[in-house]
Amino acid sequence: MREPGFGVASGDLRSGWIPASGESCTCIERDSIVTETAEGPADVRTRIERYDPSEIEPRWQARWDELGLHRTDLSDESRPPYYLLTMYPYPSGDLHIGHWYIVTPSDALARYRRMHGDNVFFPIGFDAFGLPAENAAIKNKIHPATWTMKNIENMRRQFRTMGAMFDWDAEVVTCQPDYYRWNQWLFLKFLEAGLAYRAMSPVDWCPNDGTLAREQVEGTDRRCWRCGEKVQKRDLEQWFLRTTKYADELLDFSGINWPEPVRIMQTNWIGRSEGGEIVFTTAPSDHHAGGEELRVFTTRPDTLFGATFMVLAPEHPLVGSLTAPDRAAEVETYVAQARVRTEIERLSTDREKTGVAIGADAINPISGERLPIFIADYVLAGYGTGAIMAVPAHDERDFAFATKFGLTIRRVIAAPGTPGTEAAPGTEAAPGTQNAPLDAAFVSHAADEELVNSGPYSGMLADEGGRAIVAALAEQSAGRTAVTYRIRDWLISRQRYWGTPFPIVYCDQCGIVPVPEGQLPVLLPETVDYQGSGDNPLNHDEAFLRVNCPSCDGPARRETDTMDTFVDSSWYWFRYLSPGKTDGPIDRAMTDRWTPVDQYTGGAEHAVMHLLYSRFFTKAMRDIGLVSEDEPFRRMFNQGQILGADGERMSKSRGNVQDPGELVSRYGADTVRLFLMFMGPWDQGGPWSASGIGGVYRFLNRAWAIAIDPHGTDPGDQEAGRLPAGQGLEDAALAIRAAAHRTLRDVTIDYEGFRFNTMLAKLMELSNTLYRYRGTPAAGSPEWDEAVGMLLLMLAPAAPHISEELWSRRLAAEGVEWSSIHIERWPTVDASAVVEETREVPVQINGKLRDKVVVPAEASDADLEAAVLAAPKIVAALAGRTPDRVIVAGGGRLVNLVVCG
RNA sequence: GCCGGAGUGGCGGAACGGCAGACGCAGCCGACUUAAAAUCGGCAGCCCGCGAGGGCGUGAGGGUUCGACUCCCUCCUCCGGUACCA
Numbered sequence A: 001m002r003e004p005g006f007g008v009a010s011g012d013l014r015s016g017w018i019p020a021s022g023e024s025c026t027c028i029e030r031d032s033i034v035t036e037t038a039e040g041p042a043d044v045r046t047r048i049e050r051y052d053p054s055e056i057e058p059r060w061q062a063r064w065d066e067l068g069l070h071r072t073d074l075s076d077e078s079r080p081p082y083y084l085l086t087m088y089p090y091p092s093g094d095l096h097i098g099h100w101y102i103v104t105p106s107d108a109l110a111r112y113r114r115m116h117g118d119n120v121f122f123p124i125g126f127d128a129f130g131l132p133a134e135n136a137a138i139k140n141k142i143h144p145a146t147w148t149m150k151n152i153e154n155m156r157r158q159f160r161t162m163g164a165m166f167d168w169d170a171e172v173v174t175c176q177p178d179y180y181r182w183n184q185w186l187f188l189k190f191l192e193a194g195l196a197y198r199a200m201s202p203v204d205w206c207p208n209d210g211t212l213a214r215e216q217v218e219g220t221d222r223r224c225w226r227c228g229e230k231v232q233k234r235d236l237e238q239w240f241l242r243t244t245k246y247a248d249e250l251l252d253f254s255g256i257n258w259p260e261p262v263r264i265m266q267t268n269w270i271g272r273s274e275g276g277e278i279v280f281t282t283a284p285s286d287h288h289a290g291g292e293e294l295r296v297f298t299t300r301p302d303t304l305f306g307a308t309f310m311v312l313a314p315e316h317p318l319v320g321s322l323t324a325p326d327r328a329a330e331v332e333t334y335v336a337q338a339r340v341r342t343e344i345e346r347l348s349t350d351r352e353k354t355g356v357a358i359g360a361d362a363i364n365p366i367s368g369e370r371l372p373i374f375i376a377d378y379v380l381a382g383y384g385t386g387a388i389m390a391v392p393a394h395d396e397r398d399f400a401f402a403t404k405f406g407l408t409i410r411r412v413i414a415a416p417g418t419p420g421t422e423a424a425p426g427t428e429a430a431p432g433t434q435n436a437p438l439d440a441a442f443v444s445h446a447a448d449e450e451l452v453n454s455g456p457y458s459g460m461l462a463d464e465g466g467r468a469i470v471a472a473l474a475e476q477s478a479g480r481t482a483v484t485y486r487i488r489d490w491l492i493s494r495q496r497y498w499g500t501p502f503p504i505v506y507c508d509q510c511g512i513v514p515v516p517e518g519q520l521p522v523l524l525p526e527t528v529d530y531q532g533s534g535d536n537p538l539n540h541d542e543a544f545l546r547v548n549c550p551s552c553d554g555p556a557r558r559e560t561d562t563m564d565t566f567v568d569s570s571w572y573w574f575r576y577l578s579p580g581k582t583d584g585p586i587d588r589a590m591t592d593r594w595t596p597v598d599q600y601t602g603g604a605e606h607a608v609m610h611l612l613y614s615r616f617f618t619k620a621m622r623d624i625g626l627v628s629e630d631e632p633f634r635r636m637f638n639q640g641q642i643l644g645a646d647g648e649r650m651s652k653s654r655g656n657v658q659d660p661g662e663l664v665s666r667y668g669a670d671t672v673r674l675f676l677m678f679m680g681p682w683d684q685g686g687p688w689s690a691s692g693i694g695g696v697y698r699f700l701n702r703a704w705a706i707a708i709d710p711h712g713t714d715p716g717d718q719e720a721g722r723l724p725a726g727q728g729l730e731d732a733a734l735a736i737r738a739a740a741h742r743t744l745r746d747v748t749i750d751y752e753g754f755r756f757n758t759m760l761a762k763l764m765e766l767s768n769t770l771y772r773y774r775g776t777p778a779a780g781s782p783e784w785d786e787a788v789g790m791l792l793l794m795l796a797p798a799a800p801h802i803s804e805e806l807w808s809r810r811l812a813a814e815g816v817e818w819s820s821i822h823i824e825r826w827p828t829v830d831a832s833a834v835v836e837e838t839r840e841v842p843v844q845i846n847g848k849l850r851d852k853v854v855v856p857a858e859a860s861d862a863d864l865e866a867a868v869l870a871a872p873k874i875v876a877a878l879a880g881r882t883p884d885r886v887i888v889a890g891g892g893r894l895v896n897l898v899v900c901g
Numbered sequence B: 001g002c003c004g005g006a007g008u009g010g011c012g013g014a015a016c017g018g019c020a021g022a023c024g025c026a027g028c029c030g031a032c033u034u035a036a037a038a039u040c041g042g043c044a045g046c047c048c049g050c051g052a053g054g055g056c057g058u059g060a061g062g063g064u065u066c067g068a069c070u071c072c073c074u075c076c077u078c079c080g081g082u083a084c085c086a
Helices: A006-015 A024-028 A053-067 A097-114 A131-140 A144-160 A177-192 A243-250 A260-270 A301-306 A325-340 A343-347 A396-405 A462-475 A572-576 A588-594 A609-623 A661-667 A669-678 A693-708 A729-752 A756-773 A782-795 A800-814 A861-870 A872-878
Strands: A031-035 A043-047 A081-086 A119-121 A123-126 A167-173 A196-206 A210-212 A232-241 A273-282 A293-298 A309-312 A356-363 A370-375 A387-390 A479-484 A504-507 A511-514 A546-548 A555-558 A597-603 A633-639 A838-845 A848-856 A885-889 A894-898
Touching: A053 A669, A053 A800, A081 A097, A081 A572, A081 A588, A097 A119, A097 A597, A097 A633, A097 A669, A097 A729, A123 A144, A123 A572, A131 A144, A167 A572, A177 A196, A177 A572, A177 A609, A232 A325, A243 A260, A243 A609, A260 A609, A260 A633, A273 A301, A273 A462, A293 A301, A293 A309, A293 A387, A301 A462, A309 A396, A325 A356, A325 A370, A387 A396, A462 A479, A609 A633, A661 A669, A661 A693, A669 A693, A669 A756, A669 A800, A693 A756, A693 A782, A693 A800, A729 A756, A729 A782, A756 A782, A782 A800, A838 A861, A838 A872, A848 A861, A848 A872, A861 A872, A861 A885, A861 A894
Parallel strands: A081 A119, A081 A597, A123 A167, A309 A370, A597 A633, A838 A894
Antiparallel strands: A031 A043, A196 A210, A196 A232, A273 A293, A273 A356, A273 A479, A309 A387, A356 A370, A504 A511, A504 A555, A546 A555, A838 A848, A885 A894
């Protein structure tokens, strides 16, 4: 049973009463303290109760908990649902300042939305499978499950000190069978739908420690991080999800509000290119009969006549049969070298090009020209067809290769009338085009450029010529228009223990057999025998391995690979909506109502992979009939990352992890929350430094003093008790009201735009203004009271404890029954309070600031211009000259006088 | 390398193409205190000038504009991602 939502809960709140709040009347009164002085006579001073977060915060956290203030009634239809999701953390052990940085503003947003009347769902969980638990297991001989669950326990406790409004009832822990069984279930559905398949793929392999992750391969010579052994490549049969099926749909971001950089990065990652597939044929030679098809993909079919050689990926299937016997040794050596290089290395345009000729030729289908075939690692087997036609005159990489190997460079595109490009068709390059200078050559051609050196196509515009060439090839079945993508299918197999087991059995009789749905979950055994290495212990667990075939009941063996942890994170927000559901992964009624997630927040480091996989999962789940949505997250925001004080990413191994515990016990959670929001723009992050936290603490102390002791004054304040010079009580009240409403207007805009740093700056300004009036006659005014109330309401999402405490005292002082500030409504701006009577207009001469004039707010441009030209400083600066132009910019916000000469 | 982001006082940062440096930290001066801490008020980009004032300033160099931290081009540095870290 879930607790009732706020509607009912608030009734509980009113009936409940907090002891300390009952004392609030005495709190507001002052304690008289008699201080004995050396001179003898007693100096009677007053002191207010001091702000003590260590007393306030735990008390309210316990109270909120008790009242179920943070539980969301998912079935409550009386208010609009608002699903706010923050990326769930990896349970690394302790919450560090980075977790606070991620969660605090999200929590403020959740509270802000709730103050607008939304039914806010703000869940949390743990991304609990993955490598670090296995590393801990090997290092400390502790079971990954024990390590992980201990960490989770600890982090749950630490999370509570933040005062975040997480709904813990919906918690997801991915390493538990009640979660990962649904990974298995989804995998089986994907398999059924043809979205999952098995294929060979290479992994980085260490003979001692098995498969290695990228981060486990160290140094330029690529050695294993544990044993230092040279890393090899090994081809394994592995499971893939067919992400490429959705390539085009994933390019479509209409209907979701995501940051431009993320959309661009995903678009580039998917990497759709349109062009043509062209079929070359191999030429006969002593060792090869010829006539084999050699397919290439090109985005530039218009440059076909400029192809002067061919390049195959070293892994290309035809390499073996095409290689001439006298080239075999060299080719084999090169292929072996290429296998150990990373893709990043291979694609680097910086690195000198390498490759070898294989002693065979290909025939250009349009010109009949014979082109030598090379293999080179800058061509990847997995992209396009794994083979290219090289056009060195119009491609930077091909140019570099041709230059190094002394190959022909033939220019085939030029602006009309470019000298030296009128060679006869089909012949060698025209004079002056050999080794053509790089500058103009391979930049994408201008619209008016024409084909040259291109047989019958010479003289056509490049685009048009390209289409004509593909059309001609298509007629002889030697080409067609084609689209390729950079994105590959998602390899989800991991040769590791601490992950979701695949629900697959291998049977000698029946082959690959899915575990029947009714036999799920396939439990991860409690094996911990790592045999002193990182090799997957499942491979050695006979009890797990041996199984009867679900199909024929004969002896069979289980799949020992587990799933990529990105599988877990690709649908967890659906599961939050279905806690404890045992007859399916998700509750359709709930996901229909609550998804897509209204707002997702998380690190920019997830801009592509996690966010793309999540989009893929949503679409795949839609296509197998599980959900109705096309997209997982309506609006996305990427916050920055807090780095260690050394500017490096926080990690235990670097020893730069910042524990917020000490700051919290010294200043309180509210101060730490505010400081993290105040540091800078949330999407920026940056190196951690606690210097400046005192300023935020002072701000809260001032807010405290304003709220509980409006008539107090400070020692040494020369202006104490006096209104600003020239201001009457009425002026002061209006000024207070204007400040409060202007702040509300601006703070609301900042919350909506996630600009928490400027939001707090404006609250500080308001509190500075109020503080100026503290102790003056204006402090008792209704405007003052309104402003203080507004300050607390605006502060409530960001600093939930102090605002709740001060709010409860206000209610008590007014004799009003208590109800939480966090279910209070966000105030509304009174536009009339903010109206200004005059405006100050900066005046520039030739763009340099020279003076400012003050004019009535409604002054016309002509009035303004007259005032400007009469201003003494301007008259002096003009020194008798007449402005050539007078620019009144931005609807009278600035005047610029342009004086020539 | 490629893709994305960021470079502004001593520091964190602010600024719809229109007053660069809001807000805060550190600093300096003053008030309160026997004193210190805390608190309160004030000053404060850099250079020249007693001052009035002037000059220079948003990573570097160009460009567009009456006007550029903001837009465009080239470059430098740092951060994130680069498909088995999550």
